[in-house]
Amino acid sequence: MTTTPPDLWHHYGRARSDSDRAVPPVFSWVWAQDAGPGAEVLGDVTGLVVADLGAGVARHAAHLVARHAPARVDAVDSSAAQHARARDLYGHLAPRLRAVHADAVDHLDAHPGSYDVLCSVFGSLDFTDPRRLLPAAARALRPGGLLVASTLGHYLGGAPAETDVRHAEVPVRTPDGTAATMRRWVLQEAVWTELLDGAGFTRIGVDRLPPAALGPRSADTLLLRARR
Numbered sequence: 001m002t003t004t005p006p007d008l009w010h011h012y013g014r015a016r017s018d019s020d021r022a023v024p025p026v027f028s029w030v031w032a033q034d035a036g037p038g039a040e041v042l043g044d045v046t047g048l049v050v051a052d053l054g055a056g057v058a059r060h061a062a063h064l065v066a067r068h069a070p071a072r073v074d075a076v077d078s079s080a081a082q083h084a085r086a087r088d089l090y091g092h093l094a095p096r097l098r099a100v101h102a103d104a105v106d107h108l109d110a111h112p113g114s115y116d117v118l119c120s121v122f123g124s125l126d127f128t129d130p131r132r133l134l135p136a137a138a139r140a141l142r143p144g145g146l147l148v149a150s151t152l153g154h155y156l157g158g159a160p161a162e163t164d165v166r167h168a169e170v171p172v173r174t175p176d177g178t179a180a181t182m183r184r185w186v187l188q189e190a191v192w193t194e195l196l197d198g199a200g201f202t203r204i205g206v207d208r209l210p211p212a213a214l215g216p217r218s219a220d221t222l223l224l225r226a227r228r
Helices: 014-019 059-067 080-093 104-109 130-140 189-198
Strands: 049-053 072-077 097-101 115-121 141-152 167-173 179-185 202-209 221-227
Touching (some): 072 080, 080 097, 189 202
Parallel strands (some): 072 097, 115 141
């Protein structure tokens, strides 16, 4: 007998989803969502098929659909609560925006050669073992396809990123309020580069984007780009 694991993203972003239902006017990759490069990093997505991995309530996906011209954006998230909020907030953008309730690796494995662009904004790349996710992403991209992802450049609070493929345990709450943990990968630039290369990506680039303002939870962002 198997049981469904608790939805560790059940509570995340609930208050904002209740008060802010607009399609975001901008697309930001940085941790604070207040500066830095935007959707132009993806290039011209006109007519392309895109997936946002770990899309949460699909705010970035909604921006792409509403303000650019992709053929479709799949907003993939394993959280039932986030998936439901995405459908509630942006269901009016269907069918060009498709909210997909699935584990990112499972979804990518089920759709080989299906995507022109994959993106992740502090999403699946942070919370899935990259030794599983990156090969699956490479298989799901069409030849020449693009992967762009943002992730933490160091731990919140300032501790340096890992020099090997090691995860941290992040405190969270289950839907009933019980304390729990989830895994997060915070890795140095060289580690990401090696992982991307090993997964079959080429033209790999990593940019470090400092925060626009310093604070107790500010952080550098690593912006990863690679081609299939």
